[in-house]
Amino acid sequence: MAVYTEVSDDELAAFVAEFDIGELVSAKGIAEGVENSNYLVQTAGTGDAPTSYILTLYEKRVRPDDLPYFLGLMEHLAARGIACPTPLHGRDGAALRTLCARPAAIVTFLQGMWPKRVAPHHCAGLGQALAEMHLAGADFEMSRANDLSVAGWRPLFQDSAARAHEVQTGLAEELGAELDALEAAWPTDLPSGVIHADLFPDNVFFLGQRLSGLIDFYFACNDFFAYDLAVCLNAWCFEGDGSFNVTKARHMLSAYRRVRPFSDAELDALPLLARGSALRFLLTRLYDWLHHPAGALVMPKDPLEYLGKLRFHRDVAGPGAYGLDWAA
Amino acid sequence: MAVYTEVSDDELAAFVAEFDIGELVSAKGIAEGVENSNYLVQTAGTGDAPTSYILTLYEKRVRPDDLPYFLGLMEHLAARGIACPTPLHGRDGAALRTLCARPAAIVTFLQGMWPKRVAPHHCAGLGQALAEMHLAGADFEMSRANDLSVAGWRPLFQDSAARAHEVQTGLAEELGAELDALEAAWPTDLPSGVIHADLFPDNVFFLGQRLSGLIDFYFACNDFFAYDLAVCLNAWCFEGDGSFNVTKARHMLSAYRRVRPFSDAELDALPLLARGSALRFLLTRLYDWLHHPAGALVMPKDPLEYLGKLRFHRDVAGPGAYGLDWAA
Numbered sequence: 006m007a008v009y010t011e012v013s014d015d016e017l018a019a020f021v022a023e024f025d026i027g028e029l030v031s032a033k034g035i036a037e038g039v040e041n042s043n044y045l046v047q048t049a050g051t052g053d054a055p056t057s058y059i060l061t062l063y064e065k066r067v068r069p070d071d072l073p074y075f076l077g078l079m080e081h082l083a084a085r086g087i088a089c090p091t092p093l094h095g096r097d098g099a100a101l102r103t104l105c106a107r108p109a110a111i112v113t114f115l116q117g118m119w120p121k122r123v124a125p126h127h128c129a130g131l132g133q134a135l136a137e138m139h140l141a142g143a144d145f146e147m148s149r150a151n152d153l154s155v156a157g158w159r160p161l162f163q164d165s166a167a168r169a170h171e172v173q174t175g176l177a178e179e180l181g182a183e184l185d186a187l188e189a190a191w192p193t194d195l196p197s198g199v200i201h202a203d204l205f206p207d208n209v210f211f212l213g214q215r216l217s218g219l220i221d222f223y224f225a226c227n228d229f230f231a232y233d234l235a236v237c238l239n240a241w242c243f244e245g246d247g248s249f250n251v252t253k254a255r256h257m258l259s260a261y262r263r264v265r266p267f268s269d270a271e272l273d274a275l276p277l278l279a280r281g282s283a284l285r286f287l288l289t290r291l292y293d294w295l296h297h298p299a300g301a302l303v304m305p306k307d308p309l310e311y312l313g314k315l316r317f318h319r320d321v322a323g324p325g326a327y328g329l330d331w332a333a
Numbered sequence: 334m335a336v337y338t339e340v341s342d343d344e345l346a347a348f349v350a351e352f353d354i355g356e357l358v359s360a361k362g363i364a365e366g367v368e369n370s371n372y373l374v375q376t377a378g379t380g381d382a383p384t385s386y387i388l389t390l391y392e393k394r395v396r397p398d399d400l401p402y403f404l405g406l407m408e409h410l411a412a413r414g415i416a417c418p419t420p421l422h423g424r425d426g427a428a429l430r431t432l433c434a435r436p437a438a439i440v441t442f443l444q445g446m447w448p449k450r451v452a453p454h455h456c457a458g459l460g461q462a463l464a465e466m467h468l469a470g471a472d473f474e475m476s477r478a479n480d481l482s483v484a485g486w487r488p489l490f491q492d493s494a495a496r497a498h499e500v501q502t503g504l505a506e507e508l509g510a511e512l513d514a515l516e517a518a519w520p521t522d523l524p525s526g527v528i529h530a531d532l533f534p535d536n537v538f539f540l541g542q543r544l545s546g547l548i549d550f551y552f553a554c555n556d557f558f559a560y561d562l563a564v565c566l567n568a569w570c571f572e573g574d575g576s577f578n579v580t581k582a583r584h585m586l587s588a589y590r591r592v593r594p595f596s597d598a599e600l601d602a603l604p605l606l607a608r609g610s611a612l613r614f615l616l617t618r619l620y621d622w623l624h625h626p627a628g629a630l631v632m633p634k635d636p637l638e639y640l641g642k643l644r645f646h647r648d649v650a651g652p653g654a655y656g657l658d659w660a661a
Contacts, residue, residue, distance in 0.1 A: 011449070013450060014446035014448055014449055015449070015450065018446075029446070030445070031442075031444050032446055033363040033373055034363065034365065035361040035362065035363055036363065036364050037361060045363070045373060050382070114359075116358040118342035118346075118359065119342065120342060121341035121343070122341060212358060213356075
C-alpha cells in the first residue's frame with residue numbers, strides 16, 4: 006500500500022498537459038507498490054472512452070540516476086513486443102520529468118490482474134515471458150550493475166548482523182556461513198544480459214489464463230539470466246506452508262527453455278543461484294524488519310520465510326530437484 | 334488511505350460475472366475513503382475501450398442495515414439527474430451483494446478530481462449541486478435518522494470527556510457547556526429531507542470549473558437541509574490558518590438559494606447549526622484521536638481544527654457573517 010506523495014488536481018492537470026494525451030478526467034492514488042507513489046490517471050483520449058495511464062512519482066528508494074535505464078529498458082522491451090508499460094514522451098521529447106519535486110513519468114496502462122493464488126499454468130506463462138524478455142533485452146545498449154547481488158550482500162549483512170538474534174537465535178551465524186560459501190562459489194561467467202530481478206507474482210498480470218504483462222522494472226539490471234529464474238523459483242514455487250511445489254517449478258523452467266535453452270553451466274548453477282537469491286531477499290527483509298520506524302504505514306515482510314527457502318536450495322542434490330526433465 | 338480487504342483475482346472475476354458488464358480486465362485498490370475498501374475495476378465493456386466502475390466492500394463502520402438506504406438513495410438521485418454514483422444491479426436484480434464475507438456493491442465511475450485547493454467557484458458549484466440534490470431527494474421514500482445529530486452528541490462526548498484534557502486543557506468543560514447550549518436551542522421544525530451530511534471537498538469532483546459529481550453517500554440521512562449547508566460552511570469556507578473566507582461562503586449560499594430559496598427560519602438558524610456541525614466533527618475526531626490504536630494505518634484528524642470553527646460560529650452576530658446579501 007503506497008501513495009506517499011499527494012498531488013493536487015491543479016499540479017496533476019498541468020503535468021498531464023505536457024503530454025499529447027488529451028485532457029485529464031480522473032486520477033486515483035492506487036494501493037500498489039511500496040516503493041513509489043502510483044496514480045491511475047484517465048484522459049479524455051481520442052475515442053469515445055477515456056484512456057488509462059499510470060503516473061509514477063519516484064520516492065527516495067529509487068536512485069534518480071538509475072531512472073533513464075529503467076525507463077529506457079521498458080521502452081526498448083515494449084518496442085520488441087514484450088507486454089510491459091511504455092513510458093510516454095512529453096511534447097518536449099522527455100519521458101522522465103518532475104512533479105512535486107520528485108522524478109515522475111507516465112507509462113501505458115496494462116490490463117490484467119496479478120494472481121493471488123499461483124497455479125502451475127501461471128508459472129508456465131511466467132517462464133515463457135521471462136525468456137522472451139531476456140532475448141528482447143539483448144540489444145539494449147545501457148547497462149546497470151546488480152547492486153543487490155553477491156558483492157552487495159556482505160555490507161547489507163553487516164548492517165543487521167548485530168541485531169539478527171532479535172529475529173531468530175543463531176541467525177547471524179547461519180547467514181555469515183552462508184555468505185562465506187556463496188562468495189567463494191559464486192559463478193562469474195554464466196550467460197547474462199538484462200534481468201528483471203524482482204518478478205514476484207504482484208508484478209505479473211494475467212487475463213484469464215493468458216499472461217498480459219510484466220510491470221515494475223525498478224530493480225532491473227544486468228546479471229545472469231539464470232539468476233532471474235532463481236528469483237522466480239523462490240517467489241512462485243513455494244507454498245504458504247514452506248513446501249516446494251516441483252510441478253510449478255517444472256512448468257516455469259520447461260516453458261522458459263522452450264524459448265531460451267539453458268546451457269549446462271546454467272543448469273548446474275541453479276541451486277547455488279537460488280540460495281543466493283533467497284539470501285538477497287532475506288537480507289533486505291531483515292534490514293527492513295530491524296529498521297522500520299514504529300507506526301510505519303508498510304508492515305515489513307517476514308525475513309524468515311526466506312530462511313526456509315535458502316535451506317531448501319542448500320539441501321537439494323542438484324537441479325533435478327526443480328522438476329527438470331533432462332531430456333527436454 | 335484505505336483498502337482493508339484484499340480481494341483475490343478469482344473472487345473478483347466471479348463477483349463481476351454476476352453482473353452484465355462484460356469480463357473483468359483490471360482491478361486496482363484505490364487509496365480513497367477511510368471507511369471502506371474501494372477498487373477501481375475495469376471491464377471489457379461494449380465499445381472498444383474498457384469501462385470503469387467502483388467496487389466497494391463495506392467495512393465495519395457502516396451498518397449493513399443502512400446500506401439499502403444509501404444504495405437506494407444514489408439510484409434515486411442519479412435517476413433524477415444528480416451526478417452521483419449509481420449502483421449496478423446483478424443479473425438476479427440485487428445491487429447489494431456479498432464479497433469476502435462483506436456487503437459489497439459496484440457503482441458507476443464518475444470522472445473528475447476533488448479540489449485540493451478550494452476556490453470560490455468551487456463553492457458556487459457546490460452550493461448549486463447541494464440544492465439540486467435536496468430537491469431531487471424530495472420524493473425518496475426511505476428514511477434514515479441522523480444518528481450524528483444533536484441527540485447523538487452527548488453519548489459521544491461522554492465517551493471522550495474524561496480524557497479530553499489530553500488534547501487541550503479545559504476542553505471537556507468547554508464542550509460540555511456548548512453541548513448544553515446546543516441541546517437547549519436546537520431547532521425542531523426547519524425544512525428537512527435527504528441530506529448528504531459529509532460533503533467535504535474530497536467527496537465533490539470537478540472537471541475544470543464544472544462540478545462533475547458528488548460521491549460517498551454513506552452518512553446520508555434525513556435532517557434539516559440547512560444543516561447540510563452548515564456542514565459545507567465548515568468544510569469548505571475556512572482557510573488553513575483557521576480564518577473564515579466570507580467570499581467562499583457567499584458563493585456557496587448564493588448559488589444554493591438560487592435553486593432552493595431559504596426560509597427566514599433557516600437563515601436565522603444557520604449560526605447555531607454551524608456550531609452544531611462543528612461540534613459533531615470535533616466529537617468524532619476527538620473520539621478517533623483518543624481511541625485509535627498505536628500504529629494504525631490511518632492517522633486521525635486533528636479535533637482542534639473544529640474547535641476554532643465552533644468558536645467562530647458561536648461569536649458571529651448573525652447569518653450576515655456568512656456573506657449573505659439579504660436582498661437576494
